[in-house]
Amino acid sequence: MDRPLIGVSTYLESKARWGVWELEAALLPVGxxxxxxxxxxxxxxxxxDDPAYAAEAVARxxxxxxxxGPDVDPARYSAERSPRTGPPAPERDAWExxxxxxxxxxxxPLLGICRGMQxxxxxxGGTLVQHLDGHVKDIGVFGRHxxxxxxxxxxxxxxxxxxxxxxxxxxxxxxxxxGLLPSAHALDGTVEAIELPRPAWVLGVQWHxxxxxxxxxxxxxxxxxx
Numbered sequence: 001m002d003r004p005l006i007g008v009s010t011y012l013e014s015k016a017r018w019g020v021w022e023l024e025a026a027l028l029p030v031g032x033x034x035x036x037x038x039x040x041x042x043x044x045x046x047x048x049d050d051p052a053y054a055a056e057a058v059a060r061x062x063x064x065x066x067x068x069g070p071d072v073d074p075a076r077y078s079a080e081r082s083p084r085t086g087p088p089a090p091e092r093d094a095w096e097x098x099x100x101x102x103x104x105x106x107x108x109p110l111l112g113i114c115r116g117m118q119x120x121x122x123x124x125g126g127t128l129v130q131h132l133d134g135h136v137k138d139i140g141v142f143g144r145h146x147x148x149x150x151x152x153x154x155x156x157x158x159x160x161x162x163x164x165x166x167x168x169x170x171x172x173x174x175x176x177x178x179g180l181l182p183s184a185h186a187l188d189g190t191v192e193a194i195e196l197p198r199p200a201w202v203l204g205v206q207w208h209x210x211x212x213x214x215x216x217x218x219x220x221x222x223x224x225x226x
Contacts, residue, residue, distance in 0.1 A: 004042065008032050009065065013026075029210065036065070051094050055098075068168075073088040073093050097122070109221055110202045111218070113207075117205055120177070120180075122177065124178045126173060127174040127175045146163065149183060150184060154201070158216050167207045168211075172206065180196060183203070192205065193205045
């Protein structure tokens with residue numbers, strides 16, 4: 001059986017350095033493609049492009065992953081910018097929202113990771129908490145905490161027991177978007193995963209599975225894409 005083709009959105013950085021070069025770059029932490037590969041998929045990068053081409057890109061894929069990254073522009077959910085919200089990434093916002101819309105319209109399996117989960121919520125009309133105190137302990141260092149699945153959810157079918165996950169975020173889901181259901185929570189009540197009801201395979205997780213050893217979420221996406 002051919003391995004399913006999994007597209008992963010990328011960062012777009014004005015300056016990145018490798019070897020003797022310092023150039024604008026579309027890049028992706030290697031944990032993402034390695035997670036796809038370890039889970040049985042083929043990984044391809046989806047750098048920001050004209051949103052008009054999103055449906056064409058998604059049509060060639062078996063599943064889509066919207067990766068983590070910078071804060072979503074609060075204007076996307078009609079909120080004033082908090083002083084603690086990071087600088088906008090307009091190219092990523094526009095492209096990834098178009099990818100999400102295309103995946104939802106076509107029934108293509110979709111996984112949002114951290115920012116990707118938040119953007120999924122915004123795409124469906126939800127809002128975000130722009131800052132949570134205490135959720136990032138050390139800048140540039142992933143933390144770890146338990147998440148508890150909601151019984152009967154898609155996520156609970158993937159990981160039925162409370163699980164310690166790698167995490168790094170200072171924003172979270174506030175009002176859920178249309179049709180979305182919470183599927184996991186942190187101990188403090190923060191929504192840690194969201195999903196759309198079946199038959200769609202649409203899941204967002206607030207943590208970073210690409211930074212851990214647990215393959216279950218990505219394996220579930222790969223299976224849905226097969």
